[in-house]
Amino acid sequence: MEKHDLRHEFPELEQKIHDLKISNNHFRKLFEQYDEVNHATHRIETGAEVASDEVLNDYRMKRVHLKDELYKILTQ
Numbered sequence: 001m002e003k004h005d006l007r008h009e010f011p012e013l014e015q016k017i018h019d020l021k022i023s024n025n026h027f028r029k030l031f032e033q034y035d036e037v038n039h040a041t042h043r044i045e046t047g048a049e050v051a052s053d054e055v056l057n058d059y060r061m062k063r064v065h066l067k068d069e070l071y072k073i074l075t076q
Helices: 011-023 025-045 053-074
Strands: none
Touching: 011 025, 011 053, 025 053
C-alpha cells in the first residue's frame, strides 16, 4: 500500500508545507492530525494492525477531510 504523506501528495507545495508548519499553529495541528490518521490507516492497510472495515473507512474519510482542509490552506 502506498503512503499518502503530504509531501508525496503535493510535491510542488513542499516548501509551503514546511513554512506553514513553522509559522501557522492551526496548519501544524491539522498536519499532525493528518500524519497520525495517515499512519494509522497505513498500518491497517498493510496488515500491521487489525481493524474492521468500518474503522478503516472512518480513517480514510478523516484522512480525506484533513487533506482537503490542509490543501485549502496551502492554496490560499
